[in-house]
Amino acid sequence: MPRTTDGDGTPVPQRLLNAATRLFAEQGYDRTSVQEIVEAAGVTKGALYHYFGSKDDLLHEVYARVLRVQQERLDHFSTMDAPVEKRLRGAAADVVVTTIENLDDAMIFFRSMHHLSPEKNKQVRAERRRYHEQFRALIEEGQREGVFSTATPADLVVDYHFGSVHHLSTWYRPDGPLTPQQVADHLADLLLRALRP
Amino acid sequence: MPRTTDGDGTPVPQRLLNAATRLFAEQGYDRTSVQEIVEAAGVTKGALYHYFGSKDDLLHEVYARVLRVQQERLDHFSTMDAPVEKRLRGAAADVVVTTIENLDDAMIFFRSMHHLSPEKNKQVRAERRRYHEQFRALIEEGQREGVFSTATPADLVVDYHFGSVHHLSTWYRPDGPLTPQQVADHLADLLLRALRP
DNA sequence: TTACACATACCGACTGGTTAGTCTGGTCAT
């Protein structure tokens, strides 16, 4: 196996993904040329097209990574052995922390979906929908038990919360006054307070 | 004044802006060529570059229009003669309705900011900030009066709400089950319920 | 152990195509 790593120990595909993620978040997908990506990763086009089928594939990988992580996290909180308020609060706060810790990914996720090819876009939407429905199920469970208000349809509540998560990448600054955990606690609080019967 | 209008009665600059708005929302700024815009508007490049300095200018005009409308609306509700809960609820619901009625604008607004030139971007951010602060002032007023909870900083509450507004363009469908007004009432409800002391 | 085949990892010049913006030359109401 020849130089799959170079300089640092990070394998070339990883280096390419990292560079692409940063550049896509900074300048957007269309404004980032393949040439820039390979230069930032310290390789050439040959390497990129050796590991990835297209520029589009690179973007898709970013999505796949985000979806995988978020789904795993939600599974964890969904299946916890605790009252539904605690499970929902845990999940709601966790997605905020995770999003802040990967702001670049979040930025790309919500800003660049329309750059994915139609099939990939469809696939991402399907996985996203599954996530959404699992989250909604938590709220509906609480509504059935009477611990959450039924004034607002669960679907809308989910969109309300994820709107704020989505929005994080446009206003949160790591050098701001609030830590990720503090923001997460506040946003989860707002959700739970809105759901009080 | 020669044919500033043509075919229909709409003046050419308007036709160009309308075409650009629709195309930017459908395909994104970068994926839309100037050629497509002028064809959709039924003119040629000469006309576009007669009225607008650049493609970027066209985008900026979309932003200017949105900002102007939203600011006017907020001013109206801010200065209303009514208790602060009513003023906040009115403003919160109205921005939802307005956003749904101009989903294309909203889509462009949140997805294409980074395509604006640096100065224009800065200008838009400044006006946006003014809007944000005026909205925040409403919440702080209610908090001082004791009608809103002070558990969450007003800034965060504003971002929470505008996150959901921002998010509308990704999930709201005109052919869905809820009318714009119904969505607006629900989202305003969630905000006010979260703010109950 | 050497020799040779084969595979994997990567390089970088090149191609075909697209794009924003320019420029020259009209046209038409007043």
Added chain:
DNA sequence: ATGACCAGACTAACCAGTCGGTATGTGTAA
């Protein structure tokens, strides 16, 4: 006839993806 308004060919730059080529490994048979 004059100037605001517009047509459309043209240019210079850029970009995703290709392709022939090189380098370094691994397996295998003499």
